[in-house]
Amino acid sequence: MTTVTSPLSGAAVGLSAVPDPVFSGSMVGPGTAVDPVREPTVAVSPVDGIIVSLHPHAFVVVDTDGRGVLTHLGIDTVQLNGEGFELLAAKGDSVERGQSIVSWNPVAVVDAGKSPISPVIALEASPDALAAVVEEGPVETSTTLFKWK
Known part of the structure; x- marks a missing residue:
């Protein structure tokens, strides 16, 4: 269990x-959301x-069981072209739970x-499965x- x-x-x-039918309809997968x-x-x-x-607006971390977890920072934030987001890690990095990935400002969003x-x-x-x-x-x-069973 993850x-x-x-x-x-x-x-x-x-x-x-x-406020996005792709996420609210669980088309990408099940989960929840955070209003930061x-x-x-x-x-x-x-x-x-x-x-x-x-x-800048999203990242996926795959755990040791091969399970991918998507974090999408805001809705339609891809349209901001990275403005207001700063990458603190790189694709391919091994990370631990709680490790910083992206710095951003929800107020600017x-x-x-x-x-x-x-x-x-x-x-x-x-x-x-959840x-x-x-x-x-x-x-x-x-x-x-x-928890992911």
């Missing part, structure tokens, strides 16, 4: 409330593993007219968001 922790501090938000604190912050790795995909809500997705998982999914309440970067 424990996936929050990459951000803020408030948990169920996927159905994410409104201050400059750092997104951290939600699992131990290897960064297999890294963009809001100011640009985008949602800062950040989905955390279990890629290629079936909906019944347990103890947190969909509301405050979370810190160490808070468990879900």
Whole structure:
């Protein structure tokens, strides 16, 4: 079983409330989301593993069981072309849970007219593969968001 922790501090938000049909419809996979604190912050790795995909607005870490966890920083933030995001790691890096990956400012995302809500997705998982999914309440970067059976 893989424990996936929050990459951000803020408030948990169920996927159905994410303002993007791809995420709210679980088309990418099941999971949850975090509405981050409104201050400059750092997104951290939600699992131990290897960064297999890294963009200013999103990253995927694959754990030792081959399970990929996507963290998408905000909605439609790809349209910001990396502005306001700083990569703190590189594709191919081995990372530990809690290790810094991307520095960003959710306030700048809001100011640009985008949602800062950040989905955390279990890629290629079936909906019944997740347990103890947190969909509301405050979370810190160490808070468990879900368990992947």
